[in-house]
Amino acid sequence: MxxxxxxxxxxxxxxxxxxxxxxxxxxxxxxxxxxxxxxxxxxxxxxxxxxxxxxxxxxxxxxxxxxxxxxxxxxxxxxxxxxxxxxxxxxxxxxxxxxxxxxxxxxxxxxxxxxxxxxxxxxxxxxxxxxxxxxxxxxxxxxxxxxxxxxxxxxxxSQQHFKDAIAFVHSGKLGKIRLVKAWAYQGWMKSIPVKPDSVVPNGVNYDLWLGPAKRRAFNQNRFHFEFRWFWDYGGGLMTDWGVHMLDYALMGMNVSDPKSVMASGGKFAYPDDAAETPDSLTAVFEFDDFSIQWEHANGIDLGPYGKNHGVSFIGNNGTLVLNRQGWEVIPEGKRMEAVSFQKSVDSGLxxxxxxxxxxxxxxxxxxxxxxxQDGAHIAIFSQMGNIAYRTGKKIYWDKSKREFTDDESNQFIKSHYHNGYKLIV
Missing domain, CATH: 3.40.50.720 (NAD(P)-binding Rossmann-like Domain)
Structure with missing residues (x-):
């Protein structure tokens, strides 16, 4: 051909x-x-x-x-x-x-x-x-x-060990799964010291960097990697790592849209630093007969099971713990056999x-x-956690209407473009 x-x-x-x-x-x-x-x-x-x-x-x-x-x-x-x-x-x-x-x-x-x-x-x-x-x-x-x-x-x-772990979850050997936990504890993400606005660095087209975002004076804290801690440009760890770990929570449970979401957290570790997004957050996504729980924390590494990131499926017979390094099954007493740590052996990227x-x-x-389609779904799912946090209340998602049941939450559905940019497909 x-x-x-x-x-x-x-x-x-x-x-x-x-x-x-x-x-x-x-x-x-x-x-x-x-x-x-x-x-x-x-x-x-x-x-x-x-x-x-x-x-x-x-x-x-x-x-x-x-x-x-x-x-x-x-x-x-x-x-x-x-x-x-x-x-x-x-x-x-x-x-x-x-x-x-x-x-x-x-x-x-x-x-x-x-x-x-x-x-x-x-x-x-x-x-x-x-x-x-x-x-x-x-x-x-x-x-x-x-x-x-x-x-x-x-x-x-694209990593094989993730596929293997989800296949084990789907096998039913864990028994009834009542709770799924997903988390990102990132010890290397330290406080961002408050810095004054400054002139745009030489060689940087700041107008193009801002694009549709609200016009502000240049500040080094908002530039390059640190942009993700400001609502104008990102959603903090909830969307940065949540799209990874929560993606596997949904895949393992074969579900899509939650009935409700509630979240609690704040700037507990670094209350006076420059970031806007919470450095500590817990969000709970409600489904019919189980819940998915998200946790994140900046500045500390000791998350659940001693791992700084991961997802765990907690069943009546045992718990499967999965992250980028591999997966294992921890039995609930003698209800099932343990599965030793299955190490990742390939390059996902x-x-x-x-x-x-x-x-x-x-x-x-x-x-x-x-x-x-899948990338959109998990990004939306993670956005729901942030919206629950920002409204400070339990929010309910209407899947058929593709919106929340209250006006305050729906205000966060759309992006607000500035500087003449418009969202047109």
Whole structure:
């Protein structure tokens, strides 16, 4: 099958040069990737994607020229020459890009993913996919409307030991599961000292960094990694780690939408630091005959079972404890046999990228390990925990109407865009 036939069979209509703006390709043609946001996970994602056969990098984009120059230089040292862009729209307009990695701050994911799909690209978007329930739902609409294959950066879905653990949960050997716990205790996340506003660093396009977020003076605390502790740009540990651990809680229990959510927490560890999101939080998601409980804490590592992150399925016969390192089963007395610690033996990120490329080459979104629909669902689920915390009350979700039963909670469903940006699919 030549490239032209492959494109036709994929249902994608193109005009002009067949090597132009299309993300469909068979194995005889390289897939060309451009990365938007390359300071942290964007760089990790790109390097993992480049391990896949016949994938090449052609473009980088970042609003921080210092980061952009550094990464372009690192690629050049590996004999990889790329075009560099400050504005993501210029990268999306490139006919030398088939796949786009989006690893910008959370408040940018939605607009950039929608525009990438509209530009005829396939997308790898970091988690959490959106910064509001509305954004997540619009991103699903865009992927469907523009026939794009979108993989979400929840790479542990591609790790074998996670699959094995969930299969054990589904076997029924744990007995009736009455409670699922998910948590992230992150000792390395220390207090963020209050800093004064300052001038924008040289080489940074701060207007582009803000994008649809509320205009504020530049503050180093809100920039690069620390953005996630401010409501304008992220949702704290609830959405940063919650989308990982709670994802497996839902998969293990074969459930989707909770009946109600309540949450309690605050800035208990660092009450006077610069962050807005809570450094300590407990959220309870109610289902018919069990509950899912989320916990997070900044600055300490000793979470449940002595692990700093994980999910546990607590059944009448025993408890299965799972995290990125592996899983085990702790029996309830003599009701079942213990399962010794099953250690992880593979690279979830590498396998996740291979799965993404396979889906593109086969033009089959149904083989994705973390499709946009699933990424949206768990991001919305995590947002519910934050909304319960911010309203300070037990909230109830109406699945049929896709909204809460009270007006105060519904005010948090939509994103409020500024600086002339609009959310249009």
């Amino acid at each position: 030549d490239r032209k036939d492959f494109i036709k069979n994929s249902g994608l209509l193109v005009s002009g040069a067949l090597f132009g703006n299309t993300a469909f390709a068979n194995l005889r043609f390289p897939l060309r990737v451009g990365a938007i946001g390359i300071n942290g996970m964007g760089w990790s994602n790109l390097n993992a994607l480049l391990k896949v056969d016949n994938v090449v990098c052609t473009a980088l984009c970042d609003v921080d020229a210092n980061v952009l120059e550094k990464r372009a230089g690192e690629l050049a040292a590996r004999n990889i020459k790329v075009n560099t862009f400050e504005n993501y729209k210029d990268l999306l307009a490139s006919k030398e890009v088939d796949i786009v990695i989006i690893a910008t701050p959370d408040h940018w994911h939605c607009l950039q993913m929608i525009e990438a799909c509209k530009a005829g690209k396939h997308v790898y978007v970091e988690k959490p996919i959106g910064n509001s329930i509305q954004e997540c739902e619009r991103m699903v609409m865009a992927a469907k409307k523009y026939n794009s294959i979108v993989q979400v950066g929840q790479w542990q879905r 590498d396998k996740h990228m291979a799965n993404f490329v396979e889906s593109i080459r086969k033009s089959d979104q149904f083989i994705l390990n973390a499709p946009i």
